[in-house]
Amino acid sequence: MINSRLRFRFSDVSKSFDVLVLGSGIAGLSFALKAVQQGHTVAILTKKNKADSNTNWAQGGIAAVTSPEDDIEKHVQDTLIAGDGLCREKIVREIVADGPARVQELVDLGLKFAREANSEYDLGREGGHSARRILHVKDMTGKAIEDALLRAISREPKIALYEHLFGIDLITIGQGKNRRLQGLYALEVHDGRVITFRAPVIMLSTGGAGRVYQFSTNPEIATGDGIAMAFRAGAEIRNLEFIQFHPTSLFTQNNKRFLISEAVRGEGAVLRNLAGEAFMPRYHAQADLAPRDIVARAIDSEMKASGAPHVWLDITHRNATYLRKRFPKIYRTCKELGFDLAKDLLPVVPAAHYTCGGVATNLSGETDLRGLYACGEVACTGLHGANRLASNSLLEAVVIAHRAANSVTRYIAKHRNLASKPIPEWIDLGGTDEDERVVISHNWDELRRTMWDYVGIMRTTKRLERARTRIANLEREIHDYYRNFSVDPELLELRNMATVARLVISCALQRTESRGIHAITDFPKTRKRATDSRVRSSP
Ligand code: SIN
Numbered sequence: 157m158i159n160s161r162l163r164f165r166f167s168d169v170s171k172s173f174d175v176l177v178l179g180s181g182i183a184g185l186s187f188a189l190k191a192v193q194q195g196h197t198v199a200i201l202t203k204k205n206k207a208d209s210n211t212n213w214a215q216g217g218i219a220a221v222t223s224p225e226d227d228i229e230k231h232v233q234d235t236l237i238a239g240d241g242l243c244r245e246k247i248v249r250e251i252v253a254d255g256p257a258r259v260q261e262l263v264d265l266g267l268k269f270a271r272e273a274n275s276e277y278d279l280g281r282e283g284g285h286s287a288r289r290i291l292h293v294k295d296m297t298g299k300a301i302e303d304a305l306l307r308a309i310s311r312e313p314k315i316a317l318y319e320h321l322f323g324i325d326l327i328t329i330g331q332g333k334n335r336r337l338q339g340l341y342a343l344e345v346h347d348g349r350v351i352t353f354r355a356p357v358i359m360l361s362t363g364g365a366g367r368v369y370q371f372s373t374n375p376e377i378a379t380g381d382g383i384a385m386a387f388r389a390g391a392e393i394r395n396l397e398f399i400q401f402h403p404t405s406l407f408t409q410n411n412k413r414f415l416i417s418e419a420v421r422g423e424g425a426v427l428r429n430l431a432g433e434a435f436m437p438r439y440h441a442q443a444d445l446a447p448r449d450i451v452a453r454a455i456d457s458e459m460k461a462s463g464a465p466h467v468w469l470d471i472t473h474r475n476a477t478y479l480r481k482r483f484p485k486i487y488r489t490c491k492e493l494g495f496d497l498a499k500d501l502l503p504v505v506p507a508a509h510y511t512c513g514g515v516a517t518n519l520s521g522e523t524d525l526r527g528l529y530a531c532g533e534v535a536c537t538g539l540h541g542a543n544r545l546a547s548n549s550l551l552e553a554v555v556i557a558h559r560a561a562n563s564v565t566r567y568i569a570k571h572r573n574l575a576s577k578p579i580p581e582w583i584d585l586g587g588t589d590e591d592e593r594v595v596i597s598h599n600w601d602e603l604r605r606t607m608w609d610y611v612g613i614m615r616t617t618k619r620l621e622r623a624r625t626r627i628a629n630l631e632r633e634i635h636d637y638y639r640n641f642s643v644d645p646e647l648l649e650l651r652n653m654a655t656v657a658r659l660v661i662s663c664a665l666q667r668t669e670s671r672g673i674h675a676i677t678d679f680p681k682t683r684k685r686a687t688d689s690r691v692r693s694s695p
Pocket of ligand 1: 549
């Protein structure tokens with residue numbers, strides 16, 4: 157049963173569209189633009205403000221082959237190496253090959269990637285890349301992309317954009333292989349009403365689940381909502397144990413972690429332990445520009461060996477004028493927090509950054525639940541494998557969004573008849589129990605700490621099993637609360653995070669090997685044959 161709060165009688169469907177898009181980052185907005193151009197009625201729903209997305213926070217940029225000194229094959233090989241044997245090579249090849257065309261579309265929308273004096277792109281370099289290939293807008297690439305896409309959306313009167321509408325659950329119809337999507341219940345955040353949307357197609361572009369961890373570079377919205385919703389509706393979730401830890405977030409005394417882009421190491425920054433040693437050459441031939449999993453584990457190992465709460469990042473060989481120009485946001489934020497990039501070593505630690513697994517899709521963003529699509533960090537196409545190559549995520553989002561729009565058009569043409577089928581009604585049980593409400597805030601903290609302590613960079617079976625027991629207890633309490641009281645965004649996010657935490661652990665326990673970002677001391681070797689981990693519910 158997807159949802160224990162439904163009464164099976166005809167519901168007043170408040171709104172009806174061909175396509176609903178959940179989330180307003182690069183994946184959702186790119187897809188919405190393409191879908192409306194194909195003549196569909198489209199609504200975008202976002203749980204906060206339209207610009208509150210993970211995309212907005214992306215610093216590094218978008219990886220694509222645009223330089224004569226680079227080539228597609230090199231980008232493919234870098235992606236495959238980082239993915240540690242688990243990437244789907246066909247998918248990698250198609251996405252990388254499509255990159256330059258999709259990048260050009262962003263340029264056509266008005267995006268101004270940084271250029272050299274000779275007007276060639278000023279390409280950045282990041283870990284695991286064998287060439288300079290990161291198109292960037294200084295260290296605010298995500299924001300520039302988000303702004304350009306939102307401007308384009310505002311020019312499309314046929315796209316309805318709803319802010320502060322929180323998708324609760326997908327509505328499906330039929331049984332077994334005939335199950336298909338029929339719509340969505342969504343919470344109107346400001347007044348607590350639940351609205352029923354009818355739509356034959358839903359695109360999940362809700363981003364990742366970094367906030368399931370105590371320390372994360374992600375914004376607060378990254379609570380894995382789309383993954384949890386898709387799971388409850390019976391879609392396959394794949395390879396969710398691969399949570400990427402970014403090696404360098406600024407260490408502060410509170411829970412907040414500010415990302416220091418890998419592009420800073422791309423411009424020569426060096427990691428040092430507290431003894432001042434540049435330690436990365438001891439771990440990998442590419443030293444500070446080794447793939448992310450290797451750098452994050454090396455930092456973890458240095459910190460454990462010395463008992464230090466952080467390592468240092470050193471870019472003091474660059475002067476202030478250069479750093480202010482190339483990394484304006486990082487420079488300014490560090491300054492506000494008391495660090496001068498040109499003079500001071502920065503204390504840095506790894507933090508949860510990117511969800512490499514997710515809702516399983518093909519190259520067209522189709523999941524195995526008919527009518528349900530997923531694109532961006534919420535999805536698992538097979539591009540990232542066991543460890544995403546830096547800046548490949550924005551690339552994946554634009555390529556899949558493009559292909560999904562064509563697939564959706566074919567799907568809608570075949571399923572026009574869905575509009576007449578009944579939809580079960582949502583029941584509002586009303587009220588909150590203030591005495592029990594404390595369970596929610598307490599459970600938020602406990603869940604994130606459990607994930608950080610037991611399902612982090614270095615794993616053991618024993619710790620994973622401990623985490624499984626704790627999360628199961630939390631999930632029971634949260635579910636009781638969900639069943640008996642009115643829903644609100646905090647409760648819905650917590651419910652989703654608890655589900656995602658359970659799925660991460662379940663996938664991690666399936667993987668009896670170390671591969672990519674999944675490092676487990678009981679199984680230090682990588683198996684010869686790479687297989688996917690999978691979870692699904694039977695609604
Ligand atoms: C970064 O700027 O280091 C992050 C880029 C990414 O995660 O792809």
